[in-house]
Amino acid sequence: xxxxxxxxxxxxxxxxxxxxxxxxxxxxxxxxxxxxxxxxxxxxxxxxxxxxxxxxxxxxxxxxxxxxxxxxxxxxxxxxxxxxxxxxxxxxxxxxxxxxxxxxxxxxxxxxxxxxxxxxxxxxxxxxxxxxxxxxxxxxxxxxxxxxxxxxxxxxxxxxxxxxxxxxxxxxxxxxxxxxxxxxxxxxxxxxxxxxxxxxxxxxxxxxxxxxxxxxxxxxxxxxxxxxxxxxxxxxxxxxxxxxxxxxxx
Numbered sequence: 001x002x003x004x005x006x007x008x009x010x011x012x013x014x015x016x017x018x019x020x021x022x023x024x025x026x027x028x029x030x031x032x033x034x035x036x037x038x039x040x041x042x043x044x045x046x047x048x049x050x051x052x053x054x055x056x057x058x059x060x061x062x063x064x065x066x067x068x069x070x071x072x073x074x075x076x077x078x079x080x081x082x083x084x085x086x087x088x089x090x091x092x093x094x095x096x097x098x099x100x101x102x103x104x105x106x107x108x109x110x111x112x113x114x115x116x117x118x119x120x121x122x123x124x125x126x127x128x129x130x131x132x133x134x135x136x137x138x139x140x141x142x143x144x145x146x147x148x149x150x151x152x153x154x155x156x157x158x159x160x161x162x163x164x165x166x167x168x169x170x171x172x173x174x175x176x177x178x179x180x181x182x183x184x185x186x187x188x189x190x191x192x193x194x195x196x197x198x199x200x201x202x203x204x205x206x207x208x209x210x211x212x213x214x215x216x217x218x219x220x221x222x223x224x225x226x227x228x229x230x231x232x233x234x235x236x237x238x239x240x241x242x243x244x245x246x247x248x249x250x
Contacts, residue, residue, distance in 0.1 A: 046150035046249055052086045053250075055099075057215055059243030061107070067235025070117035071110040079105045079241060087140060095140040103162060105130040107237060116233040117224075118169050118193070124185075125172040130196075134162035136204060149210025151249055156206035160217070164200075167193040195228035197221065206245065213245040 043049045061077040083101020090096065107128040109115065118128060138158025146152045169190040202219040219239040222229070 047152075049089050050086075051089070051151075052084060054082075054084050054248045055101075055245055056248075057081045057213075057243060057245035059215060059217060059241040061238045062240045062242055063238060065235060065238055067233060068114055069233040069235040070115060070237065071112060072237065073108040073110060076108040077106060077238075078243075079103055081134070083134070085136075093142045095142070096138070097140060097156075098135065098137045101134050101136075103132045103134050105132070117235055117237075118195075121171075123171040124174050125170075127170050128193075128196075129166075129168040129170060130164055131166035132162040132164045132200075134160055136160035138204065138206075146210055149249070151208070151210060151247065153210075154208045156204065156208070158204050159201065160204055161199065161201040164196065164198045167191070167196050169193060195225050195232070196223060197225055202239070208245075208247070211247045211249055213247065215243050215245045217241045 045051060046053075057080070059079045059081075061072060061074060063074060065072065081101045081103040083099050085097055085099035087095050087097040105128070107130075109118070109126045109128075111122045111124070111126060113122075115122065118126070136158055137160075138156040140154050140156050142152050142154045144153045170187065171189075172185050172187045174185050200219055200221045200223065202217060202221065204218075205216045207214045217240070219241075223237055
């Protein structure tokens with residue numbers, strides 16, 4: 001009887017010890033899992049390994065054109081972009097990234113006797129309107145300190161490519177209709193312009209101070225098709241656009 005009681009006591013002690021050991025092991029595993037989860041959480045953010053943000057930019061065309069068959073209104077000819085970028089931080093001062101955006105271009109043309117682009121017909125107003133989807137890749141170099149912004153100061157150097165999904169030529173003539181107002185306007189629109197290349201590409205440069213950036217974009221490709229350049233005019237619209245960008249950072 002005595003031996004049975006001793007055996008039962010030893011069994012209970014062993015079972016209790018095993019239970020505590022399993023509980024401690026489970027706690028260690030759970031704590032380790034929480035650490036991993038917390039680590040994953042802190043790896044995403046403005047100063048962390050992974051980061052993504054939305055942005056908006058506004059750019060103006062800058063002289064010169066290539067050729068004399070088109071004069072544009074500088075200050076009115078512009079582009080607007082909305083998009084998102086992803087940045088992968090590889091070192092304290094260096095990162096790589098990529099982005100996608102929607103871009104709208106508007107080219108406003110002066111009407112004079114030298115004009116051949118888009119056509120040689122003289123109107124009161126004329127412009128090209130282009131809608132494109134764009135992708136870009138870049139190298140980012142961080143420098144200095146910026147306590148006012150989580151993204152710091154940086155320079156981006158990269159390239160872009162875009163695909164036109166809508167091209168329009170819009171022209172307007174003002175006509176004297178004899179009414180008290182004197183004039184009415186007639187506006188015409190041509191779509192699906194086959195003399196424009198659908199794909200364009202170029203280089204980009206951005207200098208950022210927190211959420212504000214100065215932006216320069218240089219188009220390496222030609223806007224107009226080889227057939228148009230051979231038959232109508234070899235003039236190219238300005239390749240360089242400059243402006244500003246605003247990043248929406250958390």
